[in-house]
Amino acid sequence: MPSVLEPVTIPNRTVKKETSSKGQFAPTYYVICWNDPVNLMVYVTHVFIKLFGWDRQKAEKHMMEVHEKGKSVLVREGGEKAEFYVHQLQNYKLQATMEPAE
């Protein structure tokens, strides 16, 4: 181990110019489940557990939010993942959409 400190050369690093925060990140989306009078509460809870891997308590909380407030924001994701969740939820016939988060 050297006892005397030697000068160190720091390699050139390219520093990216900062741009506005809007242009830097890919857009994200809220996946929202909307209320309807026909899907059964026990069924909606099951779908949330199945698709998101949530525990029953969390799934029931979101199900109740849909039931009482008319909608629930389930997750916030990038475009592809949000689209995937909407497809899955609609395969189960739940009314789900993806809405821009910003």
Next chain:
Amino acid sequence: MRLVRQTKQWLKYQLNQREVECLRSLLRQFPITADVHAKISQTDDDPKSVERETLLNESLVEHRKELKIQATNLISAEKLKLGEKGCLLTLDPEEREIFLQILNDIRIGCWHALGKPEELEPEKPPQTEKELVFYNLMNLAGYFEVAFLQALGRNSRPGHD
């Protein structure tokens, strides 16, 4: 209807003869309605959203075609086997999800056919025979959904089968 045995690979439900008849008759009705256009967003007017909506609807059409094949398979003699105390229905976890999706598609289809009423238990009895059939099918599909999920009970762990 009850869950008599469950492993990681399959679930075995026991149904009485009446339930088997109802289930077979119900699944033969699938699909109740033609494909309904689904929206991908309520606020996004980006051209990408239009593209996404087209893809979603194409995917849903394909999915229902697959469900139709599975609906026939699920009521086959191979799946519903006569046992000592009624019929045994054996499903793997994926088949169970397909089964639930078919039942709910029937339920939602009936609801659409009834004009999407806010109240599912109307004050007046159904006015036509057609309405009566849709109400009965909608309730029957709901009965099986609840029976299936209650049979699973608290044994189901999140994200696992």
